[in-house]
Amino acid sequence: MSERKNDFDAVVVGAGFAGIYMLHKLRNELGLSVRGYDRAGGVGGTWYWNRYPGALSDTESYVYRYSFDKDLLQEWDWDTRYLTQPHILAYLEHVVARHDLGRDIQLNTGVDSAVFDESRDRWLVSTDSGETVTARYLITALGLLSKTNMPDIPGRETFEGDLIHTGAWPEHHDVRNKRVGVIGTGSTGQQVITAVAPEVSRLTVFQRSPQYSVPVGDGPVTPEYVASVKADYDDIWRRVRQSVVAFGFVESDVPAMSVSEEERQRVFQENWDIGGGFRFMFGTFSDIAVDPDANDAAASFIRSKIAEIVQDPETARKLSPTDVYAKRPLCSKGYYETFNRDNVDLIDIKANPIAALTPRGVRTADGSECELDTLIFATGFEAVDGNYTRMDIRGRGDRTINEHWRGGPTSYLGIATTGFPNLFMVLGPNGPFTNLPPSIETQVDWIADLIQDSERRGPAVIEVTDEAEQEWSATCKEIADFTLFPKAESWIFGANTPGRPNTVMFYMAGLGAYRQQLDAVSADGYVGFTRQV
Ligand code: FAD
Ligand code: NAP
DSSP: OOOOOEEEEEEEEESSSHHHHHHHHIIITTOEEEEESSSSSSSSHHHHHHOTOOOOOEGGGGGGGGGOOHHHHHHOOBBBBBHHHHHHHHHHHHHHHTTTTTGGGOSSSSSSEEEETTTEEEEEEEEETOOOEEEEEEEEESSSOBBOOEEEEEEEGGGOOOEEEEEGGOOOOOOOTTTEEEEOHHHHHHHHHHHHHHTSSSEEESSSSSSEEEEOOOOOOOOHHHHHHHTTHHHHHHHHHHHHOOSSSOOOOSOOOGSHHHHHHHHHHHHHHHHHHHHHTSOTTTTTTTTTTHHHHHHHHHHHHHHOSSSHHHHHHOOHHHHHSSSOOEEEEEEHHHSTTEEEEEEEEETEEEEOOOOOEEEESSSOOOOOOOEEEEOOBBBBEEEEETTTOOOGGGGGHHHHTTSSSSBBTTTTTTTTTOOOOOOOOOESSSSSSHHHHHHHHHHHHHHHHHHOOOOOOOEEEEHHHHHHHHHHHHHHHSSGGGGGOOEEEEEEEEEEOOOOOOOOOOOOHHHHHHHHHHTTSSSEEEEEE
């Protein structure tokens, strides 16, 4: 930490991919004084917290990184198609050290409240260590998959074994040779299930909804491949930034029903063999996420694979989804195969709900008790706004963000929200739905440009008009309604946790279109924002 002072040009909350780069931009490039905070004991965000066995990025290694540091792109090596949690954490720690950012990040410090003082045009930022600092700009990089969702199951406090959420996995916690239960079968659940199954004495999976999943296709990559990627990076990032989901693969422009049944099956099989969830949804055909027939063709293909892979027909039936294929597309290292193991059981908790946790394990509605040493909650996150709503953020007129977002979280461009002057969000509600580092960089660059432009013109307060926010929300809803995503119940629409309104929370037209929108706004003198001197 640099010498203690309590007034800054900017405060950045969060030290994951987003906060790290924001701090670099504002301090190292714009020359502002900045204080960063994270409640974690280290930097890395997602990759600090999620240390569960099997934790892996499913964006391919070469595009799950920053593009801003061209030398680092050439220097930092990888040897597998996907990056494990320790690798990504080491990478982010390296970025922080390389750009000398650590001295301005205060770790182990949660920001409890941020109040806009209208008399001084400053944010008053208070932490759980009792400190209050002031800043002209407040940047929230709180993470959209960060606030853990811990279901309130009766008897939770009575369980005498280890109870762990994957998003707060204790370092070095070992489940080998234990009787383990896992609640949740999303991306995280599938990773942890496939990783621990061979190591534990007994694994019981408590499944609420079956999921479509394809192979991830992980494996070693050669130094020659890595060299070829490095040589092509300028073009790679250019293509990524113009694409829809920004995952690096070529997105299909062929509608599924425009080809013969035989050709469809060939394409599905080819992409199943290559691996990757987003690739299967967006690289096979252009309309899996928008056309019901195309979607059904993809879903049927995956269901046929489940029937082929899973030996016990009743287990295969339980594992087979029947709904639309429109949650965040999943991939795994042999998820369905895992249920052929003798030490793995599947409990369908829609048919036989969890009644309570007991001192010894989980009791289901049929009265049976599953004895466990460890119960893993892979139950996901209060996505997108979860870390906002637990903070006391107050803007103009002392209005809280919770009041402002009572009908669901909204923003202009996923970056700013009405009534909260000089507050900029990275990955705020209604930002792009993509491989995230390229979207994070896009937003950080744009916010930094906006601040730089304003700084050049003299101190000011930048605010979003109500009209601009409403228009952006309507645009996001219109785009989302054009897709099949709202038809599936998942965190993408906040439908995974009880009591939350089901809302559009993403701009689903892709990164390329999003960047065009940002360019148009800045070219038009930051239309939608007001600037008061
Ligand atoms: P985060 O990394 O979540 O960082 C936010 C930080 O803010 C946290 O460290 C948190 O402690 C801190 N914070 C929040 N509130 C406060 C507060 N009030 N006070 C102080 N600190 C606070 N995305 C992909 O694109 N591809 C992938 O393959 C992929 N894999 C993932 C795997 C897992 C297991 C998970 C959980 C997510 C994955 N994601 C993936 C999404 C991932 O979250 C993003 O890619 C990216 O890491 C987000 O970075 P961030 O900085 O925006 O947020
Ligand atoms: P998730 O997708 O929201 O899945 C949570 C799981 O828990 C679901 O199976 C859900 O069932 C279940 N669940 C939630 N509440 C429950 C309750 N009260 N009782 C029983 N079951 C309950 O969360 P996640 O798996 O952590 O993934 C979140 C996102 O993080 C992913 O979509 C992805 O973007 C990212 N991620 C990526 C990777 C990767 O591969 N790179 C890995 C992990 C996470 P329902 O389906 O019925 O809601």
